[in-house]
Amino acid sequence: MKQLEDILKTTKPIPLNTKTVLNISYSSIWIKDTVTAVLKPFDISNEQFNVLRILRGKKGSPANLQDIQDRMINKMSNTTRLVDKLILKGLVERFTCEKNRRKVEIFITKSGLKLLKDIDPIITQAEQEITRNLTEDELKTLNLLLTKLRS
Template identity: 30%
Template sequence: MSLRSDEQTLALKLFTVLARTHNTLMEIDRRDIRRYGLNQTEFAVLELLYHKGAHPLQQIGEKILITSGSITYVINKLEQKGLLERKPCEEDRRVIYAALTEEGRSLIDAIFPRHAQTLTQALRGLTPEEMRLAIELVKKIGLYAQQNS
């Protein structure tokens, strides 16, 4: 087997392992979030607002990687559930912020630590040092792939 074939075999194997791991972790994430009556996108919006504060609607989609059409739908659903509210920007009336309501803050206060624990448990197969190394290596893969695609 040539060196090139070994490299291709390893690349394909790594891709398969990363894809299967991603699918498994996303299913654990999905299942856990469903326990709280939310979907992953709704949770991502609440988590963003919880950790970063009120955000312009236009920026939320960029931060959690969903389209502007989808973000409007999600914001509407969360607003109907009483978990967030829209607030106009005082400096620029064209800009609308999404902010957690008290009910939204209480919910994410209650569920975020449990969700973090669920994900921590799922990743306990690695030591903290191995996690740091994995973060570094997976970032390196992503940056290289992004620059060379």
């Protein structure tokens, strides 16, 4: 298990607050890279995967761009562009509401649901691999501390 100082190749002590922020940032990128590698064979990004899971969670009900944006993990994502790419791949559909032409409804397609069904066990395995060095109690504590950090 490499210490942050080894990763950063520094012998100088890092102040605890700085070390904590750097450690969280480094870990976040490491996790994202791991998930990106899992999704690469399926030709979708982390953000596109997030949109598909949000739409699957709607259980057949439509979502609009604002609904999706509100639930995105990465709030900086361009939701319109993500949805457009998923439409081109046949994974989602977009319809203009007949009663209110300004309202756009977005649905996951059967192909999108099948893709998620194929990816789910692989993502679960990757998540287990990412967290393999932590006990269940440590995972609970880590989640508690991360939530507390954001509050």
